[in-house]
Amino acid sequence: xxxxxxxxxxxxxxxxxxxxxxxxxxxxxxxxxxxxxxxxxxxxxxxxxxxxxxxxxxxxxxxxxxxxxxxxxxxxxxxxxxxxxxxxxxxxxxxxxxxxxxxxxxxxxxxxxxxxxxxxxx
Amino acid sequence: xxxxxxxxxxxxxxxxxxxxxxxxxxxxxxxxxxxxxxxxxxxxxxxxxxxxxxxxxxxxxxxxxxxxxxxxxxxxxxxxxxxxxxxxxxxxxxxxxxxxxxxxxxxxxxxxxxxxxxxxxxxxxxxxxxxxxxxxxxxxxxxxxxxxxxxxxxxxxxxxxxxxxxxxxxxxxxxxxxxxxxxxxxxxxxxxxxxxxxxxxxxxxxxxxxxxxxxxxxxxxxxxxxxxxxxxxxxxxxxxxxxxxxxxxxxxxxxxxxxxxxxxxxxxxxxxxxxxxxxxxxxxxxxxxxxxxxxxxxxxxxxxxxxxxxxxxxxxxxxxxxxxx
Numbered sequence: 465x466x467x468x469x470x471x472x473x474x475x476x477x478x479x480x481x482x483x484x485x486x487x488x489x490x491x492x493x494x495x496x497x498x499x500x501x502x503x504x505x506x507x508x509x510x511x512x513x514x515x516x517x518x519x520x521x522x523x524x525x526x527x528x529x530x531x532x533x534x535x536x537x538x539x540x541x542x543x544x545x546x547x548x549x550x551x552x553x554x555x556x557x558x559x560x561x562x563x564x565x566x567x568x569x570x571x572x573x574x575x576x577x578x579x580x581x582x583x584x585x586x
Numbered sequence: 587x588x589x590x591x592x593x594x595x596x597x598x599x600x601x602x603x604x605x606x607x608x609x610x611x612x613x614x615x616x617x618x619x620x621x622x623x624x625x626x627x628x629x630x631x632x633x634x635x636x637x638x639x640x641x642x643x644x645x646x647x648x649x650x651x652x653x654x655x656x657x658x659x660x661x662x663x664x665x666x667x668x669x670x671x672x673x674x675x676x677x678x679x680x681x682x683x684x685x686x687x688x689x690x691x692x693x694x695x696x697x698x699x700x701x702x703x704x705x706x707x708x709x710x711x712x713x714x715x716x717x718x719x720x721x722x723x724x725x726x727x728x729x730x731x732x733x734x735x736x737x738x739x740x741x742x743x744x745x746x747x748x749x750x751x752x753x754x755x756x757x758x759x760x761x762x763x764x765x766x767x768x769x770x771x772x773x774x775x776x777x778x779x780x781x782x783x784x785x786x787x788x789x790x791x792x793x794x795x796x797x798x799x800x801x802x803x804x805x806x807x808x809x810x811x812x813x814x815x816x817x818x819x820x821x822x823x824x825x826x827x828x829x830x831x832x833x834x835x836x837x838x839x840x841x842x843x844x845x846x847x848x849x850x851x852x853x854x855x856x857x858x859x860x861x862x863x864x865x866x867x868x869x870x871x872x873x874x875x876x877x878x879x880x881x882x883x884x885x886x887x888x889x890x891x892x893x894x895x896x897x898x899x900x901x902x903x904x905x906x907x908x909x910x911x
Contacts, residue, residue, distance in 0.1 A: 495865055496865055496866075496868040496870070497865040497866060497868075498808065498866065498868045498869075498870035498871050498874055499868055499870060501804050501807070501808070501870075501874050502870060502873075502874055502877070504800070504804065506796075512865075514864070514865040516775070516864055516865070517775075517776060518775065518778060518779065518864060518865055518866070519865065521778065521779030521783070521807070522779075522807075522865075524779070524783060525779065525782065525783070525786070525800070525803050525804050525807045526800075526804070527796070527800060542776065582852040582853075582873065583852075
């Protein structure tokens with residue numbers, strides 16, 4: 465899925481253009497950055513409501529070429545500046561995380577599938 | 587993160603800048619000018635000027651009499667003659683002959699460039715040491731020459747990118763390694779991830795596969811965030827890169843972890859609500875580290891500090907330009 469399709473599906477706004485053409489293979493939605501790092505897969509879209517620069521850092525570590533911020537939460541300038549510097553695309557959707565994810569899934573973007581269940585021993 | 591090895595950074599970067607500086611200061615006008623300049627005589631007609639300009643698609647020419655520069659005539663002078671319907675007049679009548687702005691073959695282009703700026707002329711005849719006309723120079727000539735020189739520099743720099751690997755191969759020792767050190771400040775969330783991003787870039791530069799670089803970066807990132815979130819005074823990260831194994835150590839001086847086993851449990855976290863609000867403290871950090879490393883050891887003592895050592899084995903398929911999974 466390309467970014468134009470993401471924007472159409474979630475009625476998003478492009479805040480930072482990507483440095484390269486982006487072809488997304490999957491998406492993951494989370495506000496917990498460590499969780500994102502568990503999911504990591506190349507060419508993944510990061511859907512998050514966490515708008516601080518760590519979202520961009522995490523996308524960089526996970527090699528996610530694009531980030532979709534949700535629930536209309538406009539990111540602070542330092543987040544946009546970091547994204548610009550790292551060539552990571554940033555988009556903003558007015559929908560909640562749940563609805564943005566649903567719309568993207570409906571439009572054909574898949575997740576990363578099942579993960580092993582980790583049990584806490586106490 | 588504070589850059590600790592400013593000297594190394596300078597060694598890497600200074601080269602190109604110094605060279606550009608050198609170029610501008612030392613490139614001589616004679617290297618940039620157009621030699622074998624087309625000239626006219628003061629007795630020739632303005633019509634002849636018009637033909638010369640049109641035929642050679644130039645915008646002006648020096649005027650020479652008895653091997654000596656006596657003036658400069660340009661398209662502007664031609665326009666004046668055209669306005670006066672006076673193309674049969676000799677060039678002498680329209681050329682500029684007083685206070686001629688000239689360049690010298692042996693002066694640096696920087697000087698010529700300054701004169702272009704000061705006098706706002708389009709071209710300067712170039713004279714040799716004896717005052718003989720040897721060429722002509724425009725601002726465009728200088729720009730083109732600098733761009734060409736920059737391009738040469740750039741391709742040189744590009745070919746140097748292949749060097750780090752060769753650099754390592756050329757060093758003889760029983761065990762060669764590259765060590766990167768970073769200090770991490772407690773509570774500095776805005777720079778969080780810089781050390782890990784630097785480690786990742788370094789790995790990619792010396793020929794690690796994207797997959798290996800990512801796995802090291804993710805684990806290092808978790809360790810870096812732990813130093814920012816949980817320590818009293820921050821700590822440091824040391825990455826030791828060897829051809830077959832990469833070791834990253836994150837160490838701090840306190841407060842120490844009361845129950846190391848518990849800290850390694852998925853979902854266990856002591857992070858404050860503020861930290862959780864920033865997207866951390868899910869209790870998955872050490873679980874993530876474990877997943878990315880081939881060997882991990884965590885040592886901690888209350889009041890002394892914590893040391894997290896992560897080892898990544900470099901498998902043969904993790905070197906070179908293998909494509910991603």
